[in-house]
Amino acid sequence: MRICITRSSRFAYSETFIRDQINGIAQWAEVHTLHSGRLPEKKEDGSPLNSKLFWVLHKLVKGFLGRNNYFGEYGIKKYLKEHKIEVVLANYGMPAAHMAPICKKMGIPLIAIFHGHDATDKKLLATYKDKYIRLFQDAHYTIAVSEEMKKRLLIAGAVPEKLVLIPYGVDINKFKPIESNAIKNTFLAVGRFAGKKGPMYTIRAFSKVLLRFPQAKLVMVGGKTGLYEECAKLVSELGIQDSVEFTGILNSEQVAQKMSEALAFVQHSLTASNGDMEGTPLGILEASASALPVVSTLHGGIKEAIIHNETGYLVEEKDENAMADFMIKLLEDPERAQQMGINGRKHISKNYHQETQIRKIYDLAASTIKN
Structure with missing residues (x-):
């Protein structure tokens, strides 16, 4: 053909x-x-x-x-x-x-x-x-x-x-869990700094997490375009520069490595002012395949890719307080986080x-x- x-x-x-x-x-x-x-x-x-x-x-x-x-x-x-x-x-x-x-x-x-x-x-x-x-x-x-x-x-x-x-x-052979005895306190976000991906909501939610867990880290992967300058400015205004890393664009192998080093994946997807919405964000699928619990929103295809309370947590759009609460919950119970990640990989293997x-x-x- x-x-x-x-x-x-x-x-x-x-x-x-x-x-x-x-x-x-x-x-x-x-x-x-x-x-x-x-x-x-x-x-x-x-x-x-x-x-x-x-x-x-x-x-x-x-x-x-x-x-x-x-x-x-x-x-x-x-x-x-x-x-x-x-x-x-x-x-x-x-x-x-x-x-x-x-x-x-x-x-x-x-x-x-x-x-x-x-x-x-x-x-x-x-x-x-x-x-x-x-x-x-x-x-x-x-x-x-x-x-x-x-x-x-x-x-x-x-x-x-x-x-x-x-x-x-998702290529589940590329995105897969890697055994590590290291204590993980890093949240990972991967994607363009676009309005519909809600990066500023993620940053504000993370700043609330730091009040409870000051050693936590947020790594944001994506090209330094779109809302990047606004996000960098917000991080500076909140005084959390030492806790947030902007990596720029990484290839899929590098992203997979970052996922192996993280506790969880975070993305506050929402409907942009022009109506623009996500389809099914690939980063969320890759994270779940990597056995990471996902904290995201009740938005687009995310509602199908992530099972609330089983493979991750989903909050209403723009509810950064609820997002922060669930991020804290994962830091408080790393064993629960690990089990949710395992559940997520099974879900991806079966359906994606x-x-x-x-x-x-x-x-x-x-x-x-x-x-």
Whole structure:
């Protein structure tokens, strides 16, 4: 089977789930990838799909008509035809909406995969309202990564019988518990400093933990963009610089090592002011696979990934006091924390095994060709 997988960016450090998707499906099919832009402009090696002349003409015509056109679509159509693509997997709703009319014209099945903001951002949903309706009608399947996202997509007009739930998977061989006799007092947070990840709520909750356990540590992994400056300023204002570490971007192996050194994983996910929500945060799945208890919020796919009182603790969004209380509870009872981590790994192994989840996407793609 020849599959084309599209994505809006090739090297986005936060999109390991798409790179895993590509590598996983490549075990069973011939995979081609296109990237850069909501309407892909480049091949996997970075070379353009269109000539400079066609690219300029596309931008000019799009500026005049307000939509994609022959010049922008030419290179994509040529690529799909030359490589005899049998099915397209489009990551994110916006690129999928732009790929839908192309695939329809060429008679190539399309599967749209939504991940988070593409299904929840209010402005984006308003802008793409009509395009999404056409996408839902023309796509062979639409994939949501959480039950909450399924509900949102149905409200946006998704066709129920074409809507499939496939959460992300985790490589449980990479993210696994490592035996250690060291006394752990570190809380780990991994992710972009984005509004919907609530990093400032996490910091304020941690500052309350320090009043009870002054030796506790908070390690925050993520690129120093977005709300990073505000977070660094908050840490300084609270006078807890010696207890908080900002590592910057780390690769997956380094993140796995940090997880092996932590007591628990923390992330205060919430609905941003623009409506943007998480799908199912990969960092939380990786932490649970690493046998870390998770303290997070009743938000998006987290409500399915973490079982309250069994694999971690979930609080209402913006309730930093409750978050602090549960972090303190884990420090007070490390044996309980360890057992919750063990429960979490079992839950991930059963419901979020990476190969199993990626295989579901592949099987769905294969079914579109068979049918």
